[in-house]
Amino acid sequence: MGRLLRTVSGVRWGELRDVTGAPAGRIPPLLSRIAYGDEGSARRAVGELADVVCALGFVVGEATAPTVPFLLELVGAPHVVCKAELLDLLGSICQADQWHSAAAAAGDRHGASRRPQVDLEAAARRAVHAGWSVIVGVASSVRPEEAGAARRLLRVMDDAPPFPEA
Known part of the structure; x- marks a missing residue:
């Protein structure tokens, strides 16, 4: 995978499921396209990745948390062209709480x-x-689009602190 994403092979992607229920083995190639593809290819890969790690902008799955460190690595890399889109995806992941909210509303019953x-x-x-x-x-x-997306994500993080441990 090159200098970026060199630890991606350490994740057992085939044992994880994405939000569609499919094996998460397609995530590493998408990350690679974001890191090393041309601008159009990278942007399409972000969209495809969003569909498998944060569907509909609020549904996360088993492979989502293991993917996040690689998204952050890409956001921190100087040459990655679609940082704003990656930051927006991270914001969606951070805000996902449909199950947490449902469990809280139902109390201990479910x-x-x-x-x-x-x-x-x-x-x-x-x-x-x-x-x-x-x-x-x-x-x-x-770059204003990157800085703005990062500031939006920081506000999301302030509004969506980590869930308390159960």
Whole structure:
């Protein structure tokens, strides 16, 4: 994969499921296209990746949290062309809380049945928050679209702190 994403092969993607329920093995090639593809290819790859790690802008899955560190690595890389789109995707991941909200609204009646999904949302949100320093760095970019997207993500992170441990 090159200098960027060199640890992506350390994740057992074939054992993880994306939000569609399919094996997550298509995630590394999408990350590679974002890192090394031309601008059009990279932007299309971000859209395809969003469909498998944060469907509809609010549904996360088993492969979402393991993908986030690579998204943050790409956001921090100087030559990646679609940082604003990646930051927006990270914002969607951070805001995902449909299962957490449903479990909280239902109280303990259905909490156990929702626990796996709530845990996936919590892990994904924690992974985004772990990249705070990268995002702060991009917030001072000379590229307005990147800086603006990073500042929006920081506001999202302020509004969506990590879920409390259960």
